[in-house]
Amino acid sequence: xxxxxxxxxxxxxDVMSVDCxxxxxxxxxxxxxxxxxxxxxxxxxxxxxxxxxxxxxxxxGSMQVRCAxxxxxxxxxxxxxxxxxxxxxxxxxSPDSDVVIFSGHEVDLTEIVxxxxxxxxxxxxxxxxxxxxxxxxxxxxxxxxxxxxxxxTIDPRWAALAExxxxxxxx
Ligand SMILES: [Zn+2]
Ligand SMILES: [Zn+2]
Numbered sequence: 001x002x003x004x005x006x007x008x009x010x011x012x013x014d015v016m017s018v019d020c021x022x023x024x025x026x027x028x029x030x031x032x033x034x035x036x037x038x039x040x041x042x043x044x045x046x047x048x049x050x051x052x053x054x055x056x057x058x059x060x061g062s063m064q065v066r067c068a069x070x071x072x073x074x075x076x077x078x079x080x081x082x083x084x085x086x087x088x089x090x091x092x093x094s095p096d097s098d099v100v101i102f103s104g105h106e107v108d109l110t111e112i113v114x115x116x117x118x119x120x121x122x123x124x125x126x127x128x129x130x131x132x133x134x135x136x137x138x139x140x141x142x143x144x145x146x147x148x149x150x151x152x153t154i155d156p157r158w159a160a161l162a163e164x165x166x167x168x169x170x171x
Contacts, residue, residue: 006105035064069133080120
């Protein structure tokens, strides 16, 4: 989604409203897949501060993620604020400032929303607060049923540690 800034650039102190859909389809972040069945909605304003433009908006929508415990896909709400200073490439840009530089009179809203999404994403989602996850032995979904696996069975990586603990407690 390209945002046309040609009017707001020309009018100092002016405010332009932003209200549109951003179609991200799917994103991958740190091995996690996020799927957007519907476009995200961005609502806010672009203000002309004479020296630069300021984007202030809220992004909302929903996305499909996988539960960190049981791996079941589920839908969760997305909501975050976007606040960016937009400066044209021929403007006054201090090297250490965190700004969005654009050329001509257009800025890529999809790119801004994507970057802000990554800054706001938590990376760990649970289908429900008390999700029981999967049995580490047989893989059954413990939310849906029980299995007869030995619940004391320990991940082999911890077995050595368990041996040490047993030794010290039986002494
Ligand atoms: Zn779950
Ligand atoms: Zn099991």
